[in-house]
Amino acid sequence: MEARSADRLHRMGSETTLQDTGEFSLIERITTGLPDDERVLVGPGDDAALLATPHGSVVVTTDVLVEGQHFRRDWSTAIDIGRKAAAASLADVAAMGGTATGLVVGFGAPADLPTSWALECTAGLREEAATVGACLIGGDVVQAPQVVLSVTALGDLGGRPPVLRSGARPGDVVAVAGRLGWSAAGLALLSRGFRSPKVLVDAHRFPEPPYAAGPDAAAAGATAMIDVSDGLIADVRHLAEASGVVIRLVTDGWEIPEPMQAAAAAYNIDPLEWMLTGGEDHALLATFPAGTPLPGEFRSIGTVEAGEPAVVVNDVVREADGGFRHFA
């Protein structure tokens, strides 16, 4: 018995699970020591990778959506889920300052899935891709216990260098384009059994990322950029850590959209928390040198300062960010 206990202890020690390790630490461990290949112009750790081709480069990024984890078939239509899956990858290309050109899609589904569902989901993927002028160029179809969508987007930088997470410099202005907290508010409504306000519920069903703001920011001289998919504070922290800076956000004067105000009041929730911590809207957060005229959709929400990487909101350091983490 002692031998068995020792064996069990040994297994407990060596068999740390993903729940213990956590999403971000797992990624760090997977990507540590990845080959330093000269063709990998931008490797793991940014919104997308950049791979050298013989005569240029290609942006590439992949996102996986799993039924029950990222979407529910009883809350969203097949078209919405296709659009949402495409948007996650298309927004990553925009966050590099690029424009997506093509998608390849891995589609897993149970054998009893209605064929119409699969076709409508694909239509959603194509519709969302079409909003940026990209198209569906291939894929793989396999059987799986639940619907799984893996979407890889390829894109082009239009001759500009990529806008990385690591370029923010003290003195820069922090600006955001697109919605904050809408998807989280919609999810809160759906979780409580409500289907309205429709504009919020729809925002959870599929995001409307400000794709064009990505290349616009790059052209305007953005120093750093990230896609807000985990939540504003969580993603600002990613950018602050990659750049080695403090980012100070000031929420004074933020316009809280009317439907969000109403929903928040009904549930006694501070709508600012949705905006600060809600993910999946795929807003684009960028930093610009002070004095840069901000491109159309961007609004200033803060500043970059020197110091140990941190996120400060209204003079309070935010530790817990509420950002979504897999395996937690």
Place this chain on the structure above:
Amino acid sequence: MEARSADRLHRMGSETTLQDTGEFSLIERITTGLPDDERVLVGPGDDAALLATPHGSVVVTTDVLVEGQHFRRDWSTAIDIGRKAAAASLADVAAMGGTATGLVVGFGAPADLPTSWALECTAGLREEAATVGACLIGGDVVQAPQVVLSVTALGDLGGRPPVLRSGARPGDVVAVAGRLGWSAAGLALLSRGFRSPKVLVDAHRFPEPPYAAGPDAAAAGATAMIDVSDGLIADVRHLAEASGVVIRLVTDGWEIPEPMQAAAAAYNIDPLEWMLTGGEDHALLATFPAGTPLPGEFRSIGTVEAGEPAVVVNDVVREADGGFRHFA
């Protein structure tokens, strides 16, 4: 009640499932009417797609492997499964005559998966990529009820045009490089609880595709090429249909590897059936103009003739091909 019956009939009619539709018909329905975009140099229907970039092109292909469907964690190590997942996509690039340059990987897993398993699986992906000089350039990590691996490979054609499935012409020689039936034989052994002959079991655990044979075939003037992933007859049929030709295979003189002979004798199975119908070895099947000196690894196994697309083995038309189909 009549109304409900009618309603039920209506639903039965409209709610055809993927099981009814089948993998290949689903793909056909998904890809019908895909936008005819000039940047899509090769679209759905071949081993990989080819997307124009501003100064060239990039090969791209994606494959999804689902636990329980494509692999079992009690039959294969994490490293083997990583290698197998990478091989599926890397072989698709080779089948276009290209060389893979980078992989992006979507990794889904349950929270209680040992972290060591995830790290070893990633090591397997990297090892397999390294065999062709490609590297892991990014990915996504998500929670899922079972392990899901989606691997997208990018590649380069080395300045040559892609070798498509559709280029076979009457009079061409049909040749194959790499193993046939080894993975199927290994699966048969594992299914019966055996772990030997090890060389066959290992062949099921991870394939050893003849990657270099892809660019070699392209350089030698191959008219068409396909990766044998579903099974020889099934994939020969894909090529015959894409090219609009009859392909005649003659098995006289095929060398049946010794371990396969032994295993087949033990189970009273014709080893030729493994070689004709077994998938997942990722051999490369190509057609060459008659008289072309076959590149190193290729051996002649048949000829191309004019006629309604069909596969003929030893003068017998093969209808049922035993090829793997999802949702069946």
